[in-house]
Amino acid sequence: MPRMTQRPNLPHCCPELVQHWPLPHAVPGAVLVSGRFDPQKLGADDFQRCAVQTPASIQRSVAKRQAEFLAGRLCAREALSQLDGRLHTPTLGEDRAPIWPGDVCGSITHSTGWAAAVVAHKQQWRGLGLDTENLLSHDRASRLAGEILTAAELADMAAGPQDQIALRVTLTFSIKEALFKALYPIVQKRFYFEDAQLLEWSADGNVRLRLLIDLSSEWHMGKELDGQFSVLGDHLLSLVAVEG
Numbered sequence: 001m002p003r004m005t006q007r008p009n010l011p012h013c014c015p016e017l018v019q020h021w022p023l024p025h026a027v028p029g030a031v032l033v034s035g036r037f038d039p040q041k042l043g044a045d046d047f048q049r050c051a052v053q054t055p056a057s058i059q060r061s062v063a064k065r066q067a068e069f070l071a072g073r074l075c076a077r078e079a080l081s082q083l084d085g086r087l088h089t090p091t092l093g094e095d096r097a098p099i100w101p102g103d104v105c106g107s108i109t110h111s112t113g114w115a116a117a118v119v120a121h122k123q124q125w126r127g128l129g130l131d132t133e134n135l136l137s138h139d140r141a142s143r144l145a146g147e148i149l150t151a152a153e154l155a156d157m158a159a160g161p162q163d164q165i166a167l168r169v170t171l172t173f174s175i176k177e178a179l180f181k182a183l184y185p186i187v188q189k190r191f192y193f194e195d196a197q198l199l200e201w202s203a204d205g206n207v208r209l210r211l212l213i214d215l216s217s218e219w220h221m222g223k224e225l226d227g228q229f230s231v232l233g234d235h236l237l238s239l240v241a242v243e244g
Contacts, residue, residue, distance in 0.1 A: 011046040013038050014071040014115070017078045023230050024205035027241045029124040033079040034116035037071035039063040046070060052077075055092045071115035072108040079119045080104065097184065107131075107181045111235045118239065127242035129182030133174040134235050141169035148173050150197055150212070167231070172198045174238040175207050175227050182240040187215040205229050207238070 010017070014037040021032055042063050047054045052073045058066055076098065077089045083104070090098035090106070100106045106119035107130035118130045136144065142165060145154060149172055157168055176196050184190065195213040200206070207227035214220045229238040 009050050010074065011041075011043060011050055011070065013041040013043070013046060013067050014074055017075060019078070019082050022232055022237060023228050023239055025228050027118075027120065027125065027128075027239070030118055030120040030128065030241070031079045031083045032116060032118040032130075033075045033082065034114065035071055035075055036114050037067050037110075038113065039067035042067045042070070050074060052089055053091050058092075068110040068115055072110050072117060075115050076106060076108050076117035076119065079106070079117045083119050083121070097181075105185065107178075109237075114235065116237070120241075122244055124244050125241055126244045127182040127186050127240075129178035129180065129240040130237070131174045131177040131181065131239075132232075132235050132237045133170055133177075135231070136166050136170045138163075138166045141166040144173075145169050148193055150194055153198055156198075167236075168201075170236050171201060171207070171229055171238065174236050175201075175209065175229060175240065178227060178238045178240040179209055179225075182242050183215065183219060186242065187219055189215050191215060199224070201229075209240070 014035050017033050017035040019033050047070060052070055058069050073089050080086050080088050088101055090100055093099045098108055103122055104119055105122050105125055105128050107128045108117045109130045109132045111132040111134050118128050120128060148169055153172060157165060176193050179196055191213055197210045197212055199210050200208040205228045207229060209225055209227055211221055211223045227238060227240040229236055
């Protein structure tokens with residue numbers, strides 16, 4: 001059952017956090033916390049009241065960006081608390097990635113009005129990549145497919161059911177974002193949509209990926225790994241977990 005958290009220091013823009021597992025396959029030892037947020041309810045002192053450090057770039061941003069950043073950090077802090085009782089809020093690194101405690105891996109994501117974070121000890125998982133995206137419409141997915149999909153993925157899309165184009169393109173975008181989040185802390189090297197291929201996916205949430213680039217001696221061209229996803233209302237949530 002989902003575990004609700006209602007703490008005095010949660011702001012009106014993000015009043016409730018939920019610990020749950022909305023993905024099809026368990027990741028033993030991992031904790032996922034999510035919460036809805038409303039930028040229109042963001043208060044001027046919410047960051048200070050919640051004891052969340054505000055980077056200069058966030059201070060200069062619009063309310064939507066501030067609210068999603070705050071909600072994501074609150075999810076991350078609660079996930080770490082549920083993991084082992086520690087009180088820690090990840091700050092923002094120079095590479096714009098969250099800075100986690102040295103013995104923990106984690107990932108933060110947000111889409112329209114919803115944020116989530118997942119964490120685990122590095123003894124069990126070396127990398128976690130969590131990503132959520134609003135589901136694309138069929139027309140928008142068709143327009144964006146050429147920018148997101150590789151030639152092989154485009155061929156697979158053309159050969160597949162037309163009514164799955166929106167889901168396929170959204171999933172390809174999201175799972176590659178999750179792959180980057182999982183591997184970047186390990187390899188410390190950036191890579192892009194064309195550097196990975198979605199090999200297989202199924203309606204029950206299973207995904208198979210292949211690297212098309214050499215990132216390290218371990219993470220080389222041709223290396224394959226699994227991911228998973230769920231469709232949650234009007235958005236898609238995907239996860240890539242790298243075992244320790």
